[in-house]
Amino acid sequence: MDKLDDIWKNLNRVHTAQELLDIAFSKSMKIKPPKSRGDPIRRSKEHEINRINTFTSSIYDRLSDIVENFPSLNQIHPFYFELMDILADLDAIRLSLGRVDGVKETIRNLSYDILEELQNTENRMKIKSHRKSLFGRISSMIYQIGDALIELENARKLLSTLPNYNPALPCVVVCGVPNVGKSSFINFATSGKPEIASYPFTTKKLIFGHRNMKFFQIQFVDTPGLLDRPIEDRNIVELQALAALKHLADVMIYMVDISENASSTLEEQFNLLRDIYEYYSASKFIVVISKTDLISRLKVLSIQRKLEELNLVNEDKPLYEFSSKDHKVNDNLLTYLDDVIMNDLIRSPKFKSSLYFEIDPDLLPEDEIEGFNY
Numbered sequence: 001m002d003k004l005d006d007i008w009k010n011l012n013r014v015h016t017a018q019e020l021l022d023i024a025f026s027k028s029m030k031i032k033p034p035k036s037r038g039d040p041i042r043r044s045k046e047h048e049i050n051r052i053n054t055f056t057s058s059i060y061d062r063l064s065d066i067v068e069n070f071p072s073l074n075q076i077h078p079f080y081f082e083l084m085d086i087l088a089d090l091d092a093i094r095l096s097l098g099r100v101d102g103v104k105e106t107i108r109n110l111s112y113d114i115l116e117e118l119q120n121t122e123n124r125m126k127i128k129s130h131r132k133s134l135f136g137r138i139s140s141m142i143y144q145i146g147d148a149l150i151e152l153e154n155a156r157k158l159l160s161t162l163p164n165y166n167p168a169l170p171c172v173v174v175c176g177v178p179n180v181g182k183s184s185f186i187n188f189a190t191s192g193k194p195e196i197a198s199y200p201f202t203t204k205k206l207i208f209g210h211r212n213m214k215f216f217q218i219q220f221v222d223t224p225g226l227l228d229r230p231i232e233d234r235n236i237v238e239l240q241a242l243a244a245l246k247h248l249a250d251v252m253i254y255m256v257d258i259s260e261n262a263s264s265t266l267e268e269q270f271n272l273l274r275d276i277y278e279y280y281s282a283s284k285f286i287v288v289i290s291k292t293d294l295i296s297r298l299k300v301l302s303i304q305r306k307l308e309e310l311n312l313v314n315e316d317k318p319l320y321e322f323s324s325k326d327h328k329v330n331d332n333l334l335t336y337l338d339d340v341i342m343n344d345l346i347r348s349p350k351f352k353s354s355l356y357f358e359i360d361p362d363l364l365p366e367d368e369i370e371g372f373n374y
């Protein structure tokens, strides 16, 4: 599967209608009349035919480039499909592509017709006016798809800023209500450097970080905070977090802030966790109490008991702690996470085959090679 980066970053900028026409006009007007001294009518025809061909193919080729190079919406990874649907208007993109495609064919057919008429014209003024009227008709068709070209350029710009997910590598998605310390965890555990601030809703889009294992990388996704509310009330920022939970999370870390200044109540945080368990699947869920440097041991234990009573943590969904200020407590979480990835996830059918491509077998010791069943 292509990485998004590869798909979008290689796309050419979509020109505006005016730019397309300016380029085509300027190219066609540079065409010099043929040098031969022959029949002036024939020379004039040849000149105008060359101009028409240059003009039409400049526009036709650029419109084809837009349509053909735009990633096929039916083939991209479902995560990108959903993100595109959230951030851009997929129907409008489809419609715009269709309009551009249609116009380019009309332009070509029209120019064939005019060229044929021109062949049968013996009057120099008429020859010129055929060419002029063709340019005029093509120009108005291009102006008519001006809004579609702008729509496609906006989509290209927006989508080229999306994160670069690699489906061949395991992915840990970190989520929770706003301000619980998600970005602080990503900052601590990975190469990612998301913004961290004392106010809620700091993170407004998905941010990726990576953690190097011996032979491969684990991807981590920092998500914008989610509020405890129904899906229909969620905004575009929250929907991006949900797209990551739905399509990317092999392991999901849910952070709970039980400190005095938490931005959401415990009940709200538990409700959200319940919803996530119900609607999203991951090979592994891990619940993490954050900011433990601010909390007494007694309080951590009492919340742990509460979570167990509510069956929000259990053997399958273990509870760990994280503190960005007291790194000692993080060892347990990171060791467990690495174990889950190395022992369960990476040997699962989903990654076994892709690892074959990611790992240079020469780097693997003998026992590891056996372990991976090459």
Ligand SMILES: Nc1nc2c(ncn2[C@@H]2O[C@H](COP(=O)(O)OP(=O)(O)OP(=O)(O)O)[C@@H](O)[C@H]2O)c(=O)[nH]1
Pocket: 177, 178, 179, 180, 181, 182, 183, 184, 185, 195, 196, 197, 198, 199, 200, 201, 202, 203, 204, 223, 224, 225, 226, 290, 291, 292, 293, 294, 322, 323, 324, 325
């Ligand atoms: N004392 C203490 N403060 C923390 C800890 N983790 C995060 N904070 C603070 O809590 C605030 C929010 O941290 P972030 O990491 O930005 O939280 P977030 O969940 O990413 O927030 P949003 O992106 O807004 O949802 C910041 O002021 C952090 O410095 C921690 O372990 N201990």
Ligand SMILES: [Mg+2]
Pocket: 182, 183, 184, 194, 195, 196, 202, 203, 222, 223, 224
């Ligand atoms: Mg954040």
